[in-house]
Amino acid sequence: MASIVLDRVTVEFPIYNARKRSLKAELIRRAVGGRIQSDDDSRVSVVALRDISLMLKDGDRLGLVGHNGAGKSTLLRVLSRVYEPPVGHAEIKGTISSLTDLTMGMDPEATGYENILLRSIFLGVPIKQARQMVPEIEEFTELGNFLNLPMRTYSSGMMVRLAFAISTAVTPEILIMDEVIAAGDAAFFEKAEARLDRMVGSSRILVVASHSDTVIRRMCNKAALLREGRITMIGDVDEVLATYHGQD
Amino acid sequence: MSITIPEIASSEPPKPPSMARHLTLALEDLVKGLYDWRIWLLLGMNDIRQRYRRSQLGQFWITFAMATTIVTLGILYSYLFKMDLRVYLPYLGTSLVVWGLISGIVTDSGSAFINSEAYVKQASIPRSVFVHQMLVRNSIVFLHNLIILPPLYLFFGLTPSWVLLLAPIGVAFIILNGVWVGLLLGAFCARYRDMPQIIASLIQVVFFMTPVMWQPPQLPGRLVWLVRYNPVESFMDLVRDPLLGQAPPVSSWEGAAIVTVVGYSVSVLFFARFRARIIYWL
Numbered sequence: 001m002a003s004i005v006l007d008r009v010t011v012e013f014p015i016y017n018a019r020k021r022s023l024k025a026e027l028i029r030r031a032v033g034g035r036i037q038s039d040d041d042s043r044v045s046v047v048a049l050r051d052i053s054l055m056l057k058d059g060d061r062l063g064l065v066g067h068n069g070a071g072k073s074t075l076l077r078v079l080s081r082v083y084e085p086p087v088g089h090a091e092i093k094g095t096i097s098s099l100t101d102l103t104m105g106m107d108p109e110a111t112g113y114e115n116i117l118l119r120s121i122f123l124g125v126p127i128k129q130a131r132q133m134v135p136e137i138e139e140f141t142e143l144g145n146f147l148n149l150p151m152r153t154y155s156s157g158m159m160v161r162l163a164f165a166i167s168t169a170v171t172p173e174i175l176i177m178d179e180v181i182a183a184g185d186a187a188f189f190e191k192a193e194a195r196l197d198r199m200v201g202s203s204r205i206l207v208v209a210s211h212s213d214t215v216i217r218r219m220c221n222k223a224a225l226l227r228e229g230r231i232t233m234i235g236d237v238d239e240v241l242a243t244y245h246g247q248d
Numbered sequence: 249m250s251i252t253i254p255e256i257a258s259s260e261p262p263k264p265p266s267m268a269r270h271l272t273l274a275l276e277d278l279v280k281g282l283y284d285w286r287i288w289l290l291l292g293m294n295d296i297r298q299r300y301r302r303s304q305l306g307q308f309w310i311t312f313a314m315a316t317t318i319v320t321l322g323i324l325y326s327y328l329f330k331m332d333l334r335v336y337l338p339y340l341g342t343s344l345v346v347w348g349l350i351s352g353i354v355t356d357s358g359s360a361f362i363n364s365e366a367y368v369k370q371a372s373i374p375r376s377v378f379v380h381q382m383l384v385r386n387s388i389v390f391l392h393n394l395i396i397l398p399p400l401y402l403f404f405g406l407t408p409s410w411v412l413l414l415a416p417i418g419v420a421f422i423i424l425n426g427v428w429v430g431l432l433l434g435a436f437c438a439r440y441r442d443m444p445q446i447i448a449s450l451i452q453v454v455f456f457m458t459p460v461m462w463q464p465p466q467l468p469g470r471l472v473w474l475v476r477y478n479p480v481e482s483f484m485d486l487v488r489d490p491l492l493g494q495a496p497p498v499s500s501w502e503g504a505a506i507v508t509v510v511g512y513s514v515s516v517l518f519f520a521r522f523r524a525r526i527i528y529w530l
Contacts, residue, residue, distance in 0.1 A: 008262045014528060023440040081372035084273075084524040088262045101370045107294060109301060121286050122371065 002094030002173035002204040004056040004079060009088035011049040011074055011229075048074040050229040052088070056205050063216035063237065064209040065244050066226035072209035073178055075226065076100065079207055080176045094204065097123065097172035102163035112147030112154075112162055119166040129170075137165045140195070142188075157185060164192060168199050175203035180215050213241055267520070274520035281376030288377045292384025310392040318344055318396065325461060334404045338492065341400045343460040346487045349390040349419070350480060351451050353426040356382045358444035360434035365530040375523055379430035383423055390419070397491065411490045418486030418496070421504050425483070428508075428515035435522050438529040454480055479507045 049071045056062060064072045077083045078090055080098040105122030106115045116137055120130035138147065141161045143154075151159060180196065200206055200219055210216055216223055216237060223240035225233040227247075233240050265273075281288075300307045321344075322337040329336065357379075361368065364378040401408070437443040457474060464475045475481050482503030489496040 016529070023442050023446070077369075082369065083527060086524065086528075087264065096372070098371065104367065104370050109298070118290065121290060127286070 002058060003091075004054065004093075004174065004205060004207075005089075005091045006052050006054040006078070006085075007089040007091075009049055009052045009078060009085040009090055010047065011078060011083055011085050012045045012047050012087075014045045047229050049078065049085075052078075052229075052231055054224075054231070054234075056207070058204045060222060061200075061206040061220040062208070063220035063223040063240075064207065064226060065211075065216060065223060065240065070226040071229040072226055073100075074229075076176050076178055076207060076209055079174070092174070094173035095124070096174045096176060097167070097170070097203075098176040099167055100176065100178045102167045103159070106151065106163060108152040109150050111150055112141075112143060115151055115162065116166055119163070120169075123167065123170060125170055133166070133169045137162075137169060140191070141165045157188075161188060165195075168195055171199050171202045173203060174205045174207070175200060177206075177208040177210075179210055180208065180212075180219075216241065270520040270523070271517075274516060274523050277374040277519075277523060278376050278516075281374040281380060284374060284377050285380075287373065288380035289384055291377075291381040292388065295381070295385045296388050307388070307392060310389050311395050314345065314348065314393045315396050318400070321461070329462070329466070338400055338404050338406055339463065339488075340461065341397060342488050342491050343484065345390070345393045345397060346422075346484055346491075347455065347458070347460045348393055349386060349422055349487075350483060351455065352386040352389060353383065353422070354429060354433070354451055355444075355448055356386060357426075357430040357433035358437035358447050360430050361438045361526055361530065362434075362441075362444075368527055368530060375434075375519075375526060376427070376431065379427055379434060382430055382434075383426045386426070387423065406493065409493045411493060411495045414490040414495065415487050418483070418490065421486055421508070422483050425504075425508055425511060428511040431519040432511075432515040435519060435526055435529075438526055439522075458484060460484070479503055482507065 052075065064075060066072055074083065076098070077100075078085060079092065080096050080100075081090075081092055082098075084090070103119075105119050107118055110118060113134070116134055117127065117130050120127070120133070125133070141147075141158075143158060143162060146154060146158060147162075151162070154162070206219065208215065208219055220237055222235065223237045224231050225240050225244050233243050296307050300309060303309065305312060318337070318341040322340045323333065325331075325340065326333045326336040360378045360382045361375065364381070367373055367378070368375070433443070433447065437447070458478055458480050459475060464472075467475065476499075482500040485496040485500035486504055489500075
């Protein structure tokens with residue numbers, strides 16, 4: 001059982017300029033006494049998410065839509081436990097895989113084989129299981145002998161193939177995606193798509209942010225519309241998309 | 249419909265987490281951090297590997313640089329202090345190697361979280377992992393510096409004694425304290441970006457105030473407190489004394505124990521309070 005419960009989550013990013021961030025500024029402020037500095041004290045911050053409440057359980061496939069800066073990526077990061085909300089409560093149960101940075105943990109100087117193990121460690125896969133994944137990744141990436149060479153010798157397309165193959169080798173309970181990855185050339189793209197579909201299909205909860213209606217329609221059974229950090233609408237995919245396109 | 253906005257019973261605004269909750273999460277972070285040993289071991293080793301990549305001597309440049317410092321400083325200061333080179337050089341060598349570990353940990357602590365921004369912002373990895381990574385890196389450097397000591401002792405005819413076995417305990421003590429120093433300074437420096445510079449300057453002062461280059465007996469009587477109440481000196485003693493063939497004084501064990509208990513108490517509370525904020529400071 002995987003589940004996600006967000007209860008009135010608000011996420012603000014304080015903006016520290018060089019002055020604000022320095023200890024000197026703080027000490028001077030403290031020394032002076034504070035009263036007069038009250039306008040100076042009003043810290044500038046960007047509210048990325050405001051009062052978000054959300055409940056997801058097994059079988060839910062949620063698509064997030066909204067303009068740039070609406071809070072989609074921040075919400076995804078709250079859902080993947082990266083940001084702990086300072087206000088409100090987030091309870092996320094289940095193993096999470098976030099396909100936002102496919103290469104995290106990989107080392108360009110290490111060989112392809114070594115990178116399979118490196119990346120696996122960051123995905124939380126035990127070494128033993130990672131070794132068992134190797135043949136399947138070999139076959140899927142079609143990199144052949146390149147897997148014995150340092151990754152810095154790869155073309156960017158080859159690097160994506162490898163990163164994609166490793167990151168999608170294990171299925172999490174909760175799958176988080178920020179735009180669906182377009183990997184490699186046309187022939188590989190089809191393979192990648194099939195593999196992604198399988199992963200999406202076997203995960204219990206999916207949350208994907210995308211600007212593509214096709215992707216949202218294909219993968220999701222629910223959608224949420226974000227606007228200026230709030231969920232303004234949640235429910236049926238077609239209805240949400242219609243509202244989204246109607247709002248401009 | 250499977251997705252609903254949960255019905256919230258109370259309409260009052262959500263309360264910020266209590267200190268007890270903060271503390272639970274912080275302890276969880278520390279436990280999970282230890283459990284993720286593969287990640288920090290790998291990150292720490294990669295730090296070293298990347299620094300000396302494709303150089304012929306590789307990470308042994310660490311050893312080489314330290315050996316050069318010890319020999320040149322040793323010869324110069326044995327003249328300045330009018331001390332027997334056979335006594336002074338092993339003392340200075342041991343001191344510098346141990347000091348290197350302590351100062352390395354303290355200065356690196358400041359950048360523990362700042363340097364890991366990319367990881368912190370992408371995945372939910374316990375914050376303590378990055379402190380352990382910093383400790384792994386510094387331990388590797390220390391081990392490379394340690395290589396210098398056996399030839400140095402051999403050259404000056406120092407014979408090892410059984411107290412040598414106390415040295416690893418001293419090293420473990422230093423690293424154990426590195427955890428709280430890293431959590432505290434790591435978070436503090438992420439918030440106040442002038443702190444790393446302040447720490448770098450302070451550590452220089454501590455270097456001159458601590459018997460690294462000089463020995464306690466050289467100090468005039470009225471300055472003895474400088475050594476007696478110097479917490480860094482306690483840790484220096486715990487490793488240096490056994491390596492040079494004598495048991496560390498009881499006062500040094502006491503000093504180190506007090507620093508450990510007080511340090512952890514302050515640091516864990518501080519970390520508990522601000523752990524969740526660190527990511528917003530990066």
